Amino acid sequence: MTIALETLKALPLFSDISGDDGAMLIRNSRIISCKRGKFLFMHGDKITHFYVICRGAMQIFRETPGGHEITNDILIAGDSLNTEEVVGSQTVHAVNARAVEDSSLLAIPVSWMRENLKEFDHIAGKLLQNLADRLHSVQVEAEQLTTMSAAQMVACYLQKLCVLYDFDPHGFELPYTKTLIASRLRIEKETFSRTLQTLRDQGITVTGTHVSFKDMRKADNFSCGECSVAEECGTHRLFYEKLDKLSVHGT
Amino acid sequence: MTIALETLKALPLFSDISGDDGAMLIRNSRIISCKRGKFLFMHGDKITHFYVICRGAMQIFRETPGGHEITNDILIAGDSLNTEEVVGSQTVHAVNARAVEDSSLLAIPVSWMRENLKEFDHIAGKLLQNLADRLHSVQVEAEQLTTMSAAQMVACYLQKLCVLYDFDPHGFELPYTKTLIASRLRIEKETFSRTLQTLRDQGITVTGTHVSFKDMRKADNFSCGECSVAEECGTHRLFYEKLDKLSVHGT
DNA sequence: CGATCGTTTGATCCGCATCAAGATAGGTGG
DNA sequence: CCACCTATCTTGATGCGGATCAAACGATCG
Numbered sequence: 001m002t003i004a005l006e007t008l009k010a011l012p013l014f015s016d017i018s019g020d021d022g023a024m025l026i027r028n029s030r031i032i033s034c035k036r037g038k039f040l041f042m043h044g045d046k047i048t049h050f051y052v053i054c055r056g057a058m059q060i061f062r063e064t065p066g067g068h069e070i071t072n073d074i075l076i077a078g079d080s081l082n083t084e085e086v087v088g089s090q091t092v093h094a095v096n097a098r099a100v101e102d103s104s105l106l107a108i109p110v111s112w113m114r115e116n117l118k119e120f121d122h123i124a125g126k127l128l129q130n131l132a133d134r135l136h137s138v139q140v141e142a143e144q145l146t147t148m149s150a151a152q153m154v155a156c157y158l159q160k161l162c163v164l165y166d167f168d169p170h171g172f173e174l175p176y177t178k179t180l181i182a183s184r185l186r187i188e189k190e191t192f193s194r195t196l197q198t199l200r201d202q203g204i205t206v207t208g209t210h211v212s213f214k215d216m217r218k219a220d221n222f223s224c225g226e227c228s229v230a231e232e233c234g235t236h237r238l239f240y241e242k243l244d245k246l247s248v249h250g251t
Numbered sequence: 252m253t254i255a256l257e258t259l260k261a262l263p264l265f266s267d268i269s270g271d272d273g274a275m276l277i278r279n280s281r282i283i284s285c286k287r288g289k290f291l292f293m294h295g296d297k298i299t300h301f302y303v304i305c306r307g308a309m310q311i312f313r314e315t316p317g318g319h320e321i322t323n324d325i326l327i328a329g330d331s332l333n334t335e336e337v338v339g340s341q342t343v344h345a346v347n348a349r350a351v352e353d354s355s356l357l358a359i360p361v362s363w364m365r366e367n368l369k370e371f372d373h374i375a376g377k378l379l380q381n382l383a384d385r386l387h388s389v390q391v392e393a394e395q396l397t398t399m400s401a402a403q404m405v406a407c408y409l410q411k412l413c414v415l416y417d418f419d420p421h422g423f424e425l426p427y428t429k430t431l432i433a434s435r436l437r438i439e440k441e442t443f444s445r446t447l448q449t450l451r452d453q454g455i456t457v458t459g460t461h462v463s464f465k466d467m468r469k470a471d472n473f474s475c476g477e478c479s480v481a482e483e484c485g486t487h488r489l490f491y492e493k494l495d496k497l498s499v500h501g502t
Numbered sequence: 503c504g505a506t507c508g509t510t511t512g513a514t515c516c517g518c519a520t521c522a523a524g525a526t527a528g529g530t531g532g
Numbered sequence: 533c534c535a536c537c538t539a540t541c542t543t544g545a546t547g548c549g550g551a552t553c554a555a556a557c558g559a560t561c562g
Contacts, residue, residue, distance in 0.1 A: 062394065070394055087383040094387070124375060125368075131382040132338040136345070138386060142393040143313065143321055146437045150550070179508065186397045191550055193510055208509095401518070429541065442518060444542055459527095459541095 003031055003106070011052050011106065012078050013126055021120060029108040034058075040081070040097040040105070047093055049107040051081035056103020059180065062095050071183040074100065074176065076164075083127055083134075086110055100176060150187050151195045155204060157185055158211055159239040169213040169243055174206075215243050254282055254357070262303050262357065263329050264377055272371060280359040285309075291332070291348040291356070298344055300358040302332035307354020310431065313346050322434040325351065325427065327415075334378055334385075337361055351427060401438050402446045406455060408436055409462055410490040420464040420494055425457075466494050 003026045008014045017025065031054065034040050040051065043062060053075055060081075061071040072095060075081060081097060084090075117124055144153055162169050174181065182192035196206045203214035217240065254277045259265045268276065282305065285291050291302065294313060304326055311332075312322040323346060326332060332348060335341075368375050395404055413420050425432065433443035447457045454465035 064398055068398075070398065072390055072394070084383040084386050087379050088387060089380070089384075124379065128338050128375065128379055128382065129340070131379065131386055132335040133340075135335050135382055135386045135389060136339060138389045138393060139323055142389060142396065142437075143323070145393065145396050147315055147319075147321065177508065186393075188551060189509075190511085190552085194550095428539095430539095439519060440541075441520085441543085445518095 002026070003029065007031070007054060008106075011054070013052060013080060013123065013130075016122065017120070024116075025108070028112045029106055031104055032107050033102070033104045034099040036099050036101050036103075038099050040099065041093050042096050043093055045093045047082070047085050047091060047110055050083070050086045050110055050113045051097075051108075052106040053077050053079050053081065054104045054106055056105075057100040057175070058103060058105075059098050059100050060095050061098070061183070069183055070186070071180065074180070074184055080127075080130065081105070083131060086113055087127065087131070100180065145186060150185075150191050151198050151202075153185050153187070154192060154195045155199055155202065156235060157181065158204060158206075159213075160235045162211075162213070163235055163238045163242060169239070169246065171210065171212045174209040174211060178209075213243075215247075253277070254280065258282070258305060259357075262305070264303060264331060264374065264381070267373065268371070275367075276359070279363045280357055282355055283358050284353070284355045285350040287350050287352050287354075289350050291350065292344050293347050294344055296344045298333065298336050298342060298361055301334070301337045301361055301364045302348075302359075303357040304328050304330050304332065305355045305357055307356075308351040308426070309354060309356075310349050310351050311346050312349070312434070320434055321437070322431065325431070325435055331378075331381065332356070334382060337364055338378065338382070351431065396437060401436075401442050402449050402453075404436050404438070405443065405446045406450055406453065407486060408432065409455060409457075410464075411486045413462075413464070414486055414489045414493060420490070420497065422461065422463045425460040425462060429460075464494075466498075 005019070005022050005026070008017060008022055008025065014022070014025070034056070040058060041047075055077055057074055057076045058081065059071055060073045060075060061069050063069055082093070085093065117127075144156070148156070161167065161175065162172065165172075165175060176184075178192055179189045182189040185192070187195075199206070203216035205212050205214075256270070256273050256277070259268060259273050259276065265273070265276070285307070291309060292298075306328055308325055308327045309332065310322055311324045311326060312320050314320055333344070336344065368378075395407070399407070412418065412426065413423065416423075416426060427435075429443055430440045433440040436443070438446075447455075450457070454467035456463050456465075
């Protein structure tokens with residue numbers, strides 16, 4: 001499939017790529033599609049391409065010997081898939097990547113990427129920044145795993161989803177199954193389910209796949225006001241800015 | 252304090268820096284010392300420098316509102332301190348850095364670093380690789396937090412120390428206090444202490460600060476043989492290569 | 503309409519945190 | 533050299549959060 005320059009420029013990573021560089025990139029890459037449930041690559045596969053998601057969502061996970069799935073991340077349109085692996089010294093994939101929904105991805109050969117990284121100096125800068133940001137969020141998440149309760153993590157994640165997808169805080173649908181979200185949060189689906197009950201008192205109501213927030217900042221005895229770790233990830237600030245913006249415009 | 256080019260070249264990050272670049276870097280940076288227990292910077296401080304450890308060790312940690320210390324990492328000579336922050340968009344430190352022992356560090360102004368990153372293209376490459384590797388290890392550690400028992404994590408960490416410091420597996424002294432190690436592993440010191448007892452059956456004996464390993468690969472019912480996550484970090488392979496090398500050279 | 507997948511609810515258990523005391527060791531001053 | 537102090541480590545008792553196992557429930561689909 002041939003790629004439009006528009007498609008390329010729609011991706012944050014290549015948003016300000018020059019015409020020449022873009023043309024060269026287009027010649028060396030292609031768009032592939034990955035149906036819901038299909039694997040893009042599996043743990044142990046040889047690393048052949050660097051991927052950027054154009055549409056859809058991918059689950060990055062590992063499988064324990066016991067057959068348990070550990071979800072490391074859920075990536076969406078605009079995200080790059082395996083920057084660490086392209087940059088790092090690995091030759092085989094350390095994780096599995098599977099489509100959460102029908103997806104399409106830009107696939108760039110790793111060899112080409114490694115050879116030409118220097119030419120695209122602004123790209124290298126973006127990758128650097130991207131890695132730095134991801135490192136930061138993974139560190140924050142690791143910290144949350146040990147300092148926050150399951151309920152707090154779920155609450156934070158729901159806010160994060162709301163910001164990330166630009167959903168209306170007063171009502172939106174979960175973009176993934178609850179099982180997947182639980183796995184992403186490294187808790188069991190049973191725990192997740194029970195947690196949702198207790199969140200009702202905190203102004204977060206989930207029925208079926210429908211989520212709605214109430215602004216509880218005044219009566220805030222729960223939430224993560226106590227928890228500097230949660231502040232650190234920046235989601236809280238963004239979330240409340242969102243709430244404020246809405247209340248100004250009415251509703 | 253003026254810096255010798257030798258000092259610079261001893262750091263992995265600058266090992267293959269050119270004479271000119273080195274001279275320029277020396278003009279713009281300085282060596283500072285940080286006594287045991289002293290803070291290099293604190294959470295909330297403005298980010299002024301990029302640091303590389305020349306000697307000693309630094310604890311990177313955050314403090315919970317409850318006063319509990321969460322150790323994110325313990326960095327040693329050769330490690331860079333705040334790459335993410337220099338590269339990323341932050342303006343204030345998100346964590347505390349405190350000297351575990353008397354240390355000296357190379358301090359490079361952030362502004363200078365940001366301006367000149369492009370000139371040092373091989374440096375940018377190293378930073379990129381460094382970030383990728385760290386991202387990978389933090390992800391693996393996050394995974395271990397939820398899949399491995401405290402005993403398994405301690406065992407892994409002791410092996411890691413052994414490889415990192417090039418200690419003799421048959422007997423070495425812990426480089427940090429047990430309290431610090433426990434904090435680094437995100438477990439309580441009490442749990443750490445109890446864990447050491449149970450590890451005795453697994454061929455790992457710790458008395459006081461003295462550690463010694465027995466090669467249990469044949470009778471290996473415990474360890475992390477079960478756990479692909481542990482394999483992933485590469486420490487196991489390195490550790491056993493070390494054991495094998497020793498046994499070839501006699502004992 | 504059965505079959506499969508996702509979700510909820512209940513009962514139970516285990517690992518680790520927490521609280522509370524001792525124990526050990528280094529370091530200091532008398 | 534001993535008494536004292538403080539920092540670090542160990543040991544014991546207890547409780548809670550979340551994992552695990554089991555089963556019912558709801559929804560979607562061929």
